[in-house]
Amino acid sequence: MVERSAHLDAVFHALADPTRRAMLGQLAERELTIGELATPFHMSFAGASKHVRVLENAGLVKRTIRGRTHLCRLEAARLAEADAWLKRYERFWNTNLDRLEALLRAEDEAKARK
Amino acid sequence: MVERSAHLDAVFHALADPTRRAMLGQLAERELTIGELATPFHMSFAGASKHVRVLENAGLVKRTIRGRTHLCRLEAARLAEADAWLKRYERFWNTNLDRLEALLRAEDEAKARK
DNA sequence: GGATCGTTCAACCATGTGGTTTACTATAGT
DNA sequence: ACTATAGTAAACCACATGGTTGAACGATCC
Incomplete structure (x- = not known):
């Protein structure tokens, strides 16, 4: 485990x-x-x-x-591996980044839908 | 030191x-x-x-x-502190970020020179 | 009150740590 | 060939680590 x-x-x-x-x-x-x-x-x-x-x-x-x-x-x-591990916890401290990610994802999806 | x-x-x-x-x-x-x-x-x-x-x-x-x-x-x-420390080395593994940084720096310099 | 549950404390063990010193190997300069 | 330089190896020290056990403490339940 x-x-x-x-x-x-x-x-x-x-x-x-x-x-x-x-x-x-x-x-x-x-x-x-x-x-x-x-x-x-x-x-x-x-x-x-x-x-x-x-x-x-x-x-x-x-x-x-x-x-x-x-x-x-x-x-x-x-x-980079260590960074990747930490990334899994990013949502617990960085709400700004959360918003940024959401924004970027939304843009990507808009682009994909174009 | x-x-x-x-x-x-x-x-x-x-x-x-x-x-x-x-x-x-x-x-x-x-x-x-x-x-x-x-x-x-x-x-x-x-x-x-x-x-x-x-x-x-x-x-x-x-x-x-x-x-x-x-x-x-x-x-x-x-x-987050640990992540921030790692970030200083991000450019060593993330060449995309390298290019992004170079681009931003070039823009900044262009702006400063304007 | 007495038993039980969740947790810590203290002692212990084997191993690993950061650091030293001394001795050694191997390359370089003269 | 002699000596100085760069680094490793090995032995050692004091201390921390990850883990155990067994006793103790405080809260809860009957």
């Missing part, structure tokens, strides 16, 4: 840590190496490495090894 | 567990007591109670005690 999704488990868990969210924020601007990710958080390489692995396991980051440096880039598809 | 948000920490952590996500799913349909929440997961009352507390601490559930039963209802505002 439990809605099982290892993806969502991993993604939400990865996002539950502020350091990791900040890392994603950095990666949204440009690709970064582990070292570049570690520096702003005055954290050891090994610490940053662990965080990156968590992000990687959640599918939020892809790594390409070039020489001795590991370049990390954001991979947002799994964020 | 770390983007600090205890709210987001708590919300994402609460969502990282499939049992809790399922509980929210149940609560999206109707208010439920702790016992009603516990039953479908063949889990002890105390276990369910702990999960509910996590959801409560994250602000995702509000509890009203009536007599000896505790009624839980979904409180989606904090989900």
Whole structure:
């Protein structure tokens, strides 16, 4: 009965840590190496490495090894999954969006009927 | 430098567990007591109670005690915060939105230049 | 009052977490 | 060849997690 999704488990868990969210924020601007990710958080390489692995396991980051440096880039598809999950609850908080959706749907139907 | 948000920490952590996500799913349909929440997961009352507390601490559930039963209802505002955070990454997965943004920006600039 | 129901509390267990330090591998620069 | 650099691996720490059980508390029913 439990809605099982290892993806969502991993993604939400990865996002539950502020350091990791900040890392994603950095990666949204440009690709970064582990070292570049570690520096702003005055954290050891090994610490940053662990965080990156968590992000990687959640599918939020892809790594390409070039020489001795590991370049990390954001991979947002799994964020889309999380977003899709949240969307199911949108009606509970966003009445404006409800109206917008209704409006758009009405327009589409009008167009389809034209 | 770390983007600090205890709210987001708590919300994402609460969502990282499939049992809790399922509980929210149940609560999206109707208010439920702790016992009603516990039953479908063949889990002890105390276990369910702990999960509910996590959801409560994250602000995702509000509890009203009536007599000896505790009624839980979904409180989606904090989900909206999580959604807002995710929105910042929407352009990475939604190329349609990319184009829309580019279009709007171009219009704005044209207007500013007029 | 006594039994029962819904729930929490406290203790416990195994495991996971975020973080460190030290040691190691592998690439790069001189 | 020597050394410095980028990163991982492993061991460790203090603490949180998800789960259990058993006792306790408060409200309800007879």
